[in-house]
Amino acid sequence: NAGVMQNPRHLVRRRGQEARLRCSPMKGHSHVYWYRQLPEEGLKFMVYLQKENIIDESGMPKERFSAEFPKEGPSILRIQQVVRGDSAAYFCASSLRPGTGSSGGELFFGEGSRLTVL
Amino acid sequence: GQQVMQIPQYQHVQEGEDFTTYCNSSTTLSNIQWYKQRPGGHPVFLIQLVKSGEVKKQKRLTFQFGEAKKNSSLHITATQTTDVGTYFCAAPGYFGTGTSLTVIP
Numbered sequence: 001n002a003g004v005m006q007n008p009r010h011l012v013r014r015r016g017q018e019a020r021l022r023c024s025p026m027k028g029h030s031h032v033y034w035y036r037q038l039p040e041e042g043l044k045f046m047v048y049l050q051k052e053n054i055i056d057e058s059g060m061p062k063e064r065f066s067a068e069f070p071k072e073g074p075s076i077l078r079i080q081q082v083v084r085g086d087s088a089a090y091f092c093a094s095s096l097r098p099g100t101g102s103s104g105g106e107l108f109f110g111e112g113s114r115l116t117v118l
Numbered sequence: 119g120q121q122v123m124q125i126p127q128y129q130h131v132q133e134g135e136d137f138t139t140y141c142n143s144s145t146t147l148s149n150i151q152w153y154k155q156r157p158g159g160h161p162v163f164l165i166q167l168v169k170s171g172e173v174k175k176q177k178r179l180t181f182q183f184g185e186a187k188k189n190s191s192l193h194i195t196a197t198q199t200t201d202v203g204t205y206f207c208a209a210p211g212y213f214g215t216g217t218s219l220t221v222i223p
Contacts, residue, residue: 033211043161043206043213056211091160098210106151107211109160 002027004094005074006110014118019079019086021113025094032075033107034067035091043091049075055098082117089114121145122207122214130220137194139217141207150183150190151208155216161206164192197221 005024013019025032034046048056049069060067064082069075079086089112097105122143131137141150149168153161165174167183167190174181180193194201199221207214 035213040218042204042216045212048211093161105210106163106166107153107161107208109162111160 004092004108004110006090006092006113008113009111010114010116012116012118013082015083016081019082019115021077021079021090021092021115022074023077023092023094023110024074025092026096026108029094029096029108031095031098031105032069033093033095034075034077035093037089037091037112039088046077050098079115082115084117087115087117122209122212124205124207124214124217126217127215128218128220130222131197133199133221133223134196137197137201137219139192139205139207139219141190141192141214143188143209146187147209148187149210150187151210152181152190152192153206153208153213154203155206156203159203161213194219199223 004026007022011019030051032049035043036046037043045059047060047067052071064080066078091109091112093107093109095105095107122141124141149166151166152164154164155161165181167181170187171185172183178195182191190207192205202221204216204218206216
């Protein structure tokens with residue numbers, strides 16, 4: 001049973017370009033989460049999605065960032081017009097049960113996508 | 119989202135010494151999870167605590183959930199170099215600030 005798959009593992013973009021990060025959850029998992037981690041810092045929650053729905057986007061910047069989890073295919077985190085401050089590791093996690101709230105289920109993390117903005 | 123604070127932010131210990139990290143929330147938590155992230159790696163689930171006052175052990179690791187369900191702790195007995203990493207508590211989905219553990223051989 002494959003784990004959470006993220007690609008690309010490393011991505012280099014110039015300022016103003018777009019970055020697209022993909023996440024395929026574990027088989028059977030319909031709950032997906034995106035986190036951002038700066039060097040030597042913690043995991044900052046960005047967004048929680050269930051198939052075709054955004055459940056909680058309280059951690060998403062209001063501009064340039066968007067996420068989707070279509071009925072078919074991986075979840076995608078899209079960053080438009082990247083700036084140097086977007087350089088970070090972006091982790092995706094999936095769970096069998098909702099990972100937030102009272103029923104919180106265990107989160108399985110991918111190995112992350114490391115974005116570098118030149 | 120939930121706000122959980124962890125202390126200390128960094129901890130250096132001599133191999134064989136004990137280590138404890140504390141997690142505090144301003145609100146009552148339904149449950150709390152702990153994760154470990156090795157340097158350069160991704161977070162890995164360790165345990166989930168649900169009941170008030172619950173204590174769980176995994177070999178040298180002891181996890182506690184406070185009676186009021188607002189705080190939790192992770193204690194490692196006789197640290198080893200393999201314990202190096204950052205330990206995060208999580209009010210499901212929302213991660214604490216983490217404690218980075220360095221073990222000096």
